[in-house]
Amino acid sequence: MDLSHRTVLIVGGTSGIGRELARRFAAAGSTVAVGGRNPQALAELAQEGFGTVSIDVTDNASVAAARDAVLDRYPELDTVVTMPGVMLLEDLRDPAHFEAAATTIDTNLLGTIRVVDAFTPHLLRRGAGTFITVTSGIAFLPFPPMPTYAASKAAVHAYSEALRAQLDGTGLGVIELVPPAVATAGQEKVNPHALPLDDFATEVMDLLSQDPTSREIVVKAALVHRWAERAGTYDDLVAQRSRALSMLPGRHS
Template sequence: MKMTGNTILMTGGGSGIGAALAQRFHDLGNTVIVAGRRLDVLEAACAGRENMHAVALDVESAAGVAAFAREVLARFPALNVLFNNAGIMRYERLDRARDLADAEATITTNVLGPIRLVDAFVEHLLGRGDGAIVNVTSGLAFVPLIGAPTYCATKAAIHSYTQSLRESLRGRVEVIELAPPAVQTDLTPGQSTREGYQPLTEFAAEVIALFGQQPTPEEILVTRVLPLRNAEAEGTHAQVMGHLTGLSEKMFAQLDL
């Protein structure tokens, strides 16, 4: 993937990882469209930045995604990079019956959202000649956190989907997976200042450096995520999962779940 001269669509681009990467790609000389539910937040991320644009998007609606794609392609026909970053994470316990609304919303946003967006843009990207799709998963796709089981399952699903997509489009559209570690963002309450999580600015700088490698790696993996990504191969999966389970139990106690 080239680093400049792109027109990039970043979903979930109003805050957190999405906004940080959108602004850094913009700084490199790319036109960037940030998309999400709250237009005011998106516009704040674009403030003072020429060629950075905000477009409202609700990935929970199939018809809404289709209408969004039509609008984006009409306004930005040079679009050549789709960045599926939007996602939600909810804490859950599996040892009791519960309202499944959070689990269902997580699946819709984290799995159906990227699939719908790829479907809406893939033919356009195939015609570009320099198209790329970046799917954001998580280190938790490889070792789950029992406190967020549906979230972890959705990221594992998108990891698998990305592998199939890569082979289907190989040689025609570049397909890249970005798997973050725990990063200080507002993904969950209190996460933006949580000790031990990677600072967002540090994460974004490392990600941009990895994207700058030629050829672009098929998986963008910062140093902090490697113990999760490589746990199965290194025989440390049980150990890493045990550590994460301990963190979940502490979280359950703090949140009275």
């Protein structure tokens, strides 16, 4: 995949992985716009020279308005990265968790679908383009304190597979990015094993630049999650990760 001279929209790119990928695409020679909900973050990105657009992926009208604004300014848009994501703790013994579950599904799964639906007609008219969806190692190896996050990302994985099959022959590609735990926004303090953001972004861009580009971008640190069942380590790893249930209020390790 040639990373230069592309026109890229990153939805959910106002912080962390998305923000760093925006900078990496720009450094490679692409034109980059970033969409998100945080006005301050969007203003900061605009000062860096990025195009910005306000978008709430849980709101159909907001997604449609953002699409129109982006295509008006960037009619040559050829790459849409969709990475809306919320990570919420849930205690499944407490029925009150359902609100967190609904928010997670609406953002992570339905938000992804809304964005893909919004830009599919444009890319089909072009006859060429790429969707990059973002899942997680947790899609393949659940983290029990965040059950709906895991379910939503597993659903995005399956949706990406189906989208790729349905778009076959149209000139459109679908690439799935599968991050491990990445040290962003202080997460390195929570998870000392989190991969440094700079290392993650470098490896991702290296993998994306390969020709042909793999349909799944899985950095080395995420391989243990992606292939746990095949390696026969799945049960042991889920048991290890279940120790983190002590993070939930009222639970004890």
